[in-house]
Amino acid sequence: MSEHSADCELTWRHDWAPHLFSFRTVRPAGLVFAPGQFVRLGLAGADGTMVWRAYSIVSPPAADHLEFYSIVVPNGPFTQPLAGLAVGDVVRIDPTVYGFLRTDRFEGGCDLWLLATGTGIAPFMSMLADDAVWRRFERIVVIHSVRRASELVYRDDLSAWARAAPCGARPLVYLPTLTAEPGPLTGRITNLLADGGLERAVGLALSSDDSRLMMCGNPSMIKETRALLGARGMTPVRRETPGHYISENFW
Numbered sequence: 330m331s332e333h334s335a336d337c338e339l340t341w342r343h344d345w346a347p348h349l350f351s352f353r354t355v356r357p358a359g360l361v362f363a364p365g366q367f368v369r370l371g372l373a374g375a376d377g378t379m380v381w382r383a384y385s386i387v388s389p390p391a392a393d394h395l396e397f398y399s400i401v402v403p404n405g406p407f408t409q410p411l412a413g414l415a416v417g418d419v420v421r422i423d424p425t426v427y428g429f430l431r432t433d434r435f436e437g438g439c440d441l442w443l444l445a446t447g448t449g450i451a452p453f454m455s456m457l458a459d460d461a462v463w464r465r466f467e468r469i470v471v472i473h474s475v476r477r478a479s480e481l482v483y484r485d486d487l488s489a490w491a492r493a494a495p496c497g498a499r500p501l502v503y504l505p506t507l508t509a510e511p512g513p514l515t516g517r518i519t520n521l522l523a524d525g526g527l528e529r530a531v532g533l534a535l536s537s538d539d540s541r542l543m544m545c546g547n548p549s550m551i552k553e554t555r556a557l558l559g560a561r562g563m564t565p566v567r568r569e570t571p572g573h574y575i576s577e578n579f580w
């Protein structure tokens with residue numbers, strides 16, 4: 330880890346469910362990031378050695394704090410000590426930023442589709458809290474897939490943007506989908522993509538010309554979605570090559 334890592338105090342904590350919480354820290358001096366990027370957080374593990382894990386930044390670049398959203402994994406080497414932190418405790422932050430989940434890597438397209446499972450919503454919150462994305466795209470769609478309605482975190486912010494978007498932009502199309510209980514939309518993102526249910530629910534067709542997609546979270550969802558998009562002639566954005574989608578696996 331970088332020699333510049335710093336102990337940063339927690340200034341706020343919000344528990345959404347027993348295994349899901351968000352927290353804010355003091356922002357280390359000199360940490361500059363683009364929406365969608367991540368940093369590494371460090372804590373002493375059970376045997377006292379530092380455990381480092383990647384965490385997407387939820388807050389927008391302009392905020393004076395950093396916000397993160399975390400799952401608590403049973404017996405997880407990092408999330409077990411993390412879950413015990415309270416306001417006033419510290420977490421170490423390596424200020425080196427990483428990540429290619431950035432909307433400025435897309436060329437063309439007017440519709441942005443953000444597909445998240447679980448904690449994969451985190452980087453999208455940073456993008457949506459930054460006006461630049463609303464100016465760049467004509468329409469933005471957020472699909473958040475979780476098991477139960479109680480896991481629909483950041484619902485108030487997403488619903489507010491679905492009523493009125495910043496910068497006079499078209500309101501967000503926000504569709505939560507539940508996989509373990511009935512809801513307005515049920516089923517896995519991949520099934521909904523495969524049978525056309527997602528496009529019907531959104532009221533918009535996916536197309537190579539118009540659509541640019543980001544997928545974040547569960548590696549199986551991402552692998553299957555990449556295959557489904559590939560079958561439609563869509564390609565990943567690569568360093569030197571424009572494409573239609575960018576993805577980030579959380580494990």
Ligand SMILES: Cc1cc2nc3c(=O)[nH]c(=O)nc-3n(C[C@H](O)[C@H](O)[C@H](O)COP(=O)(O)OP(=O)(O)OC[C@H]3O[C@@H](n4cnc5c(N)ncnc54)[C@H](O)[C@@H]3O)c2cc1C
Nearest residue numbers: 382383384385398399400402405406407408448451579580
């Ligand atoms: C680029 C990147 C960004 C990430 N951003 C976030 C984030 O913003 N919020 C967050 O909670 N996690 C995020 N993660 C995952 C995070 O780095 C840790 O893996 C996670 O916090 C669990 O740490 P752990 O040591 O307790 O368990 P680990 O030993 O890291 O993981 C144990 C197992 O738990 C499961 N798991 C791990 N992470 C998740 C998750 N997020 N959701 C569901 N199951 C999971 C997997 O099955 C994994 O094999 C990110 C990972 C990457 C690579």
